[in-house]
Amino acid sequence: MPFKSHWTFAFLILTVSCCFADDDHEMEEFLKREYSLSKPYQGVGSSGSSHWELMGDAMVTTEQVRLTPDMQSRQGAVWSRIPCHLKDWEMQVHFKIHGQGKKNLNGDGLAIWYTKERMQKGPVFGNVDNFTGLGVFVDTYPNEEKHIEAQKKRYTPRTQRIFPFVLAMVGNGSISYDHERDGRPTELGGCNAMVRNLKHDTFLFIRYIRRRLTVMIDIDGQHEWRDCLDIPGVRLPQGYYFGATAITGDLSDNHDIISLKLYQLTVLRSPKEEEEEEEDEITIPSVDNMELLRMGESEEGMSGIAIFFTVLFSMLGCIFLIVIGLVVYSHWNESRRKRFY
Ligand SMILES: *[C@@H]1O[C@H](CO)[C@@H](O)[C@H](O)[C@H]1NC(C)=O
Ligand SMILES: *[C@@H]1O[C@H](CO)[C@@H](O)[C@H](O)[C@H]1NC(C)=O
Numbered sequence: 001m002p003f004k005s006h007w008t009f010a011f012l013i014l015t016v017s018c019c020f021a022d023d024d025h026e027m028e029e030f031l032k033r034e035y036s037l038s039k040p041y042q043g044v045g046s047s048g049s050s051h052w053e054l055m056g057d058a059m060v061t062t063e064q065v066r067l068t069p070d071m072q073s074r075q076g077a078v079w080s081r082i083p084c085h086l087k088d089w090e091m092q093v094h095f096k097i098h099g100q101g102k103k104n105l106n107g108d109g110l111a112i113w114y115t116k117e118r119m120q121k122g123p124v125f126g127n128v129d130n131f132t133g134l135g136v137f138v139d140t141y142p143n144e145e146k147h148i149e150a151q152k153k154r155y156t157p158r159t160q161r162i163f164p165f166v167l168a169m170v171g172n173g174s175i176s177y178d179h180e181r182d183g184r185p186t187e188l189g190g191c192n193a194m195v196r197n198l199k200h201d202t203f204l205f206i207r208y209i210r211r212r213l214t215v216m217i218d219i220d221g222q223h224e225w226r227d228c229l230d231i232p233g234v235r236l237p238q239g240y241y242f243g244a245t246a247i248t249g250d251l252s253d254n255h256d257i258i259s260l261k262l263y264q265l266t267v268l269r270s271p272k273e274e275e276e277e278e279e280d281e282i283t284i285p286s287v288d289n290m291e292l293l294r295m296g297e298s299e300e301g302m303s304g305i306a307i308f309f310t311v312l313f314s315m316l317g318c319i320f321l322i323v324i325g326l327v328v329y330s331h332w333n334e335s336r337r338k339r340f341y
């Protein structure tokens, strides 16, 4: 699998760059400190000169930026102050979600953002609805499956989801996140990720190269990336802000950010590509072929039984047509013979 090994290689490079960043000048250029947040979080939340600003219930300790404590009805955020004008980048998120609640008695999750808006409270994991840009959510509470009857009607076992679930969405300022359906109507894709109450470190990678969005997770403590989603044709304008937010409701969790590391990725482009991208400047976020993505999902949603019956009936249909054909042919043959004799 050349693709897999490609990522492994990329991961190795990143690991090396992270660990030797302080000694190696070249690698330092790779990590963009102005868009990164890491220990000891100097000045975050207290100094106006910090690159990051806190909001709501978020608090800085020596170990983490705690977006929300494990208490009801909290929301918190940390936002970059500097708009990001990089074309190709990768955000490496080291996070931790933990709390007293038993499985599915915890909520609601955290989100990583690259949006036009910043420092605004709202219902979408602590950010505003109808946001403009990219949101990657670690949704820890299954709102929709709560309505078990609706769930049974709408989803077969194959399309039911296990939570926590990682999901990506691109908003253009007028697309609403459907909280009651855990964002399914507007999702680009996602994957399940058992990230709660783990002893080892958990990471999320968001990579944006040549308008291709890739999300990967490393949550098993094995230092291996697992693909979560990979979508081409994702158009994100430059000059938006990175941020992380979290929210709790009736159910809660500690939502901690340990670090956000932003890497600039150097991608060679031909002069023609450069020109094309300059002409086709993106001003509103969008995703190419969103309809196809949706269609792909509904096909995937076909259950095994449905496929079995479809195949069975198509085969019966074929046999029926062949039999009819044979009958008609022999009839015709017979009448032709009659004409001759
Ligand atoms: C945002 O996306 C929706 C759905 O694709 C579309 O109907 C709407 O026109 C878009 N809005 C803008 C400002 O592009
Ligand atoms: C979000 O957009 C939808 C549809 O465009 C609109 O009905 C809704 O009122 C908007 N919500 C907010 C909070 O702006």
Ligand SMILES: [Ca+2]
Pocket (backbone or CB within 6 Å): 108, 139, 140, 141, 142, 143, 179, 182
């Ligand atoms: Ca949810």
